[in-house]
Amino acid sequence: MDSVPRDIPASGAGNPLQQLSLEQLRRRTSMKWRTYPDDVLPLWVAEMDVPLAEPVARAITDAVTLGDTGYPAGTGYAEALAEFASKRWDWDGLAVEHTAIVPDVMLGIVEMLKLVSGPNDPVIVNSPVYPPFYQFVGNMGRPIIEAPLGADGRIDFGTLEDAFGRAVAGGDRPAYLLCSPHNPTGTLHTADELAYVAALARTYGVRVVADEIHAPIVAASATFVPYLSVPGAQSGLSLMSASKAWNLAGLKAALAIAGPDAADDLAHIPEEVGHGPSHVGIIAHTAALRSGGDWLDALLAGLDGNRRLLAGLLAEHLPAMRYEPAPATYLAWLDCRSLDLCGDPATVFLERGRVALTSGAGFGTGGAGFVRMNLATSAEVITEAVRRMAAALD
Numbered sequence: 001m002d003s004v005p006r007d008i009p010a011s012g013a014g015n016p017l018q019q020l021s022l023e024q025l026r027r028r029t030s031m032k033w034r035t036y037p038d039d040v041l042p043l044w045v046a047e048m049d050v051p052l053a054e055p056v057a058r059a060i061t062d063a064v065t066l067g068d069t070g071y072p073a074g075t076g077y078a079e080a081l082a083e084f085a086s087k088r089w090d091w092d093g094l095a096v097e098h099t100a101i102v103p104d105v106m107l108g109i110v111e112m113l114k115l116v117s118g119p120n121d122p123v124i125v126n127s128p129v130y131p132p133f134y135q136f137v138g139n140m141g142r143p144i145i146e147a148p149l150g151a152d153g154r155i156d157f158g159t160l161e162d163a164f165g166r167a168v169a170g171g172d173r174p175a176y177l178l179c180s181p182h183n184p185t186g187t188l189h190t191a192d193e194l195a196y197v198a199a200l201a202r203t204y205g206v207r208v209v210a211d212e213i214h215a216p217i218v219a220a221s222a223t224f225v226p227y228l229s230v231p232g233a234q235s236g237l238s239l240m241s242a243s244k245a246w247n248l249a250g251l252k253a254a255l256a257i258a259g260p261d262a263a264d265d266l267a268h269i270p271e272e273v274g275h276g277p278s279h280v281g282i283i284a285h286t287a288a289l290r291s292g293g294d295w296l297d298a299l300l301a302g303l304d305g306n307r308r309l310l311a312g313l314l315a316e317h318l319p320a321m322r323y324e325p326a327p328a329t330y331l332a333w334l335d336c337r338s339l340d341l342c343g344d345p346a347t348v349f350l351e352r353g354r355v356a357l358t359s360g361a362g363f364g365t366g367g368a369g370f371v372r373m374n375l376a377t378s379a380e381v382i383t384e385a386v387r388r389m390a391a392a393l394d
């Protein structure tokens with residue numbers, strides 16, 4: 001591991017991904033760092049190797065100093081998100097009165113699906129997709145209908161329409177769980193695509209729940225379009241959070257947002273759901289949205305660099321592995337099907353290369369033969385990971 005820095009690299013000033021040494025990161029006790037032994041480079045679960053943004057750290061410290069650790073109150077988080085949405089996405093339609101705090105995005109999705117669908121009503125997803133979609137939706141007793149993405153990683157509207165048709169035939173109140181931007185491919189859905197989704201959903205009577213947790217993590221050269229901002233999406237529901245973009249998963253707090261025609265549904269969310277988010281978490285998330293913009297911009301620039309770095313390294317050391325850099329998320333979706341590996345590529349890279357990646361197999365149809373790599377780390381770690389992965393195939 002000599003090629004990975006032990007001290008803070010001088011060149012990394014400003015880039016949050018270059019601030020922490022591996023030694024510092026290994027002292028962390030979160031899932032990313034405690035699941036595998038120390039000789040494994042962990043590039044799997046979606047945690048970032050960054051220090052907290054200074055305004056976030058200050059807000060938490062101030063709350064602790066004041067003993068402001070009670071129950072949450074007010075709509076500050078939603079107001080901060082509305083301002084952020086206006087500034088970043090040019091969207092002024094986020095109505096604070098049509099929001100609810102939820103503990104996190106996945107539990108928010110469960111609550112939204114309870115509001116718009118019943119037990120046994122199908123839920124459509126675009127595979128390959130974030131594996132917990134299958135677990136959480138399955139545990140609710142909702143059958144899942146897959147509408148696989150096209151070979152270009154985009155929504156295939158013929159396939160989606162077919163899935164909507166089957167869903168309507170299979171239940172009274174089907175729902176579509178849209179992942180936007182899409183995990184794991186990093187696909188950024190366009191305004192036209194989202195408007196088409198809304199039109200199709202309206203035609204078939206399918207309710208749309210959009211998971212937009214990765215929305216702030218979009219390259220400066222591209223634009224995120226909130227689902228609720230497109231024409232025809234008035235009955236949609238969205239889940240957003242600062243957690244992914246500012247690495248706050250341990251500080252539970254997310255927001256459910258209703259389009260104007262879904263506000264009555266959201267009003268039926270059980271009161272106890274709002275008792276789940278942490279007050280300190282909400283303080284942290286609010287500070288991130290209000291004052292964490294510069295930090296986010298530095299992160300996004302760092303991620304751009306990491307995507308380019310990975311593409312170059314793979315071309316040099318693992319040319320048979322296919323990777324299309326995508327504008328959103330900090331995840332790289334790597335096609336290992338031409339490597340002719342015996343078994344799951346994630347297992348090969350873990351056992352022979354001591355690099356932990358997420359196996360594509362859990363992402364549903366279209367995921368087998370792929371691995372997902374977490375790029376929210378330093379250039380040195382990515383370089384070492386690719387070196388190990390290439391060596392694993394020798």
Ligand SMILES: Cc1ncc(COP(=O)(O)O)c(C=O)c1O
Binds near residue numbers: 244
């Ligand atoms: C698409 C997507 N949704 C939800 C989550 C989990 O969010 P939360 O921890 O707020 O439930 C993740 C985490 O990586 C994700 O990628």
